[in-house]
Amino acid sequence: MDILKNAARLAAAAGCALVMSTAVRAEPVTLTWFMWSGSDAEVSAWKHVAGLVTEKYPDIKIEFQTASWPDYWTKLPALAASGQLPDIISLQSMRTPGFANLFEPLDPYAKKDGFDLAAFDTSIVQGLTDDGGLRALPYDFGPMVMFYNQDMFEKYKVEEPKVGWTNDDFLKAAKALTVDGNYGTAQSVPDVFFAYARSAGANYLKDGALDLTNEPLKAAFQSYVDVVAKDKVAPLFPASGTPSGAQANGRFVAGSVAMYVDGPWSLINVKDSVKFKVGIAPLPAGAAGSISLSAGSGFGIASTSKHKDEAWKALQVLTGPEAEEYLASNGRAFAARNAQQKFWYESAAKGVANAQATIEAALKTAEPYKTTAEWNTVSQLFEQYAPLAFAGSQSAATTLDQIQQLSEQ
Structure with a gap:
């Protein structure tokens, strides 16, 4: 009799456990x-x-x-x-x-x-x-950093970018590497330009609002544009459905551009696509130093x-x-x-020249990339109208005035 009672208790307990288990199972x-x-x-x-x-x-x-x-x-x-x-x-x-x-x-x-x-x-x-x-x-x-084709630098005997290099060093290298149908660098907008502008001591925001019409920023943009329009050491990227940054990446991995700016998150695509040695360097220093945007x-x-x-x-x-x-x-x-x-x-980054020194140096002077609520529109406007300046069809100042006005509509 006791055996039957114990068996009943065990069966009841097992049943309760099963019910409880079923109840808590997600x-x-x-x-x-x-x-x-x-x-x-x-x-x-x-x-x-x-x-x-x-x-x-x-x-x-x-x-x-x-x-x-x-x-x-x-x-x-x-x-x-x-x-x-x-x-x-x-x-x-x-x-x-x-x-x-x-x-x-x-x-x-x-x-x-x-x-x-x-x-x-x-x-x-x-x-x-x-x-x-x-x-x-x-x-x-x-931080944004400069990716470079190490093989091209070696082939044309150009000194590789390094921590502490300047805009003058950058332009000298870009000119030396614009040879045999290749370009020394690639200029994209707006993100890379704003990092360039901060290194030049210019601001693109004022009290948290977009400010593209100040004179220091216009001067910085003209200098940035001249790399394509005047010095002709970077290709002209037309307005299209493909962002200029993606076009720059495509030309770089194809081996026809020696340098371009991107973030460390892009290393997976770069290493998976290229057949040459890759290096990275901080952005070249301008009047305000080497200031990357993070x-x-x-x-x-x-x-x-x-x-x-x-x-x-x-x-x-x-x-x-x-x-x-x-x-x-x-x-x-x-x-x-x-x-x-x-x-x-x-x-x-194993095998990538200057990787750790570059990231550590860039993070020391990097600024958080601050934006506005309309940033998606601002980016699209830069992609649409900046090619006019790069092509020399209108001045950099006029282009910034145009983008500012359209962003406020």
């Missing part, structure tokens, strides 16, 4: 994640870190969606307008003011879980914060998501130590997490 959820990509190598990297989420949380699947860089910023507001935003969306720090309203503030989630934001570089956390609220967890950041990106939760708690779990993995180590090692990110930055130096 329902399977598929989260959509939208992120820009510029190559198959990037897509593979993003799918890898998406897989890390499911490894940690088997009930959370990630459906990865992507678009090219320019298409991403066109599609994101269109998706928002139609109520079809993915659960996880991506944000670049320069565009935080213009897109912050699409993102759920993350501060309450971080506070509730005791999430350590101090593990990330402070400047990129600030860059992804708007109106007092953190909109995305960062995965990368970094920016980065992160992932956030769409304010319309129906799975915010699950998305928060996913964000912590996508920007966690393991994901950051992977992205840094493969050259897709100069890690936003301080402890994982070493992997970019040790793996991704």
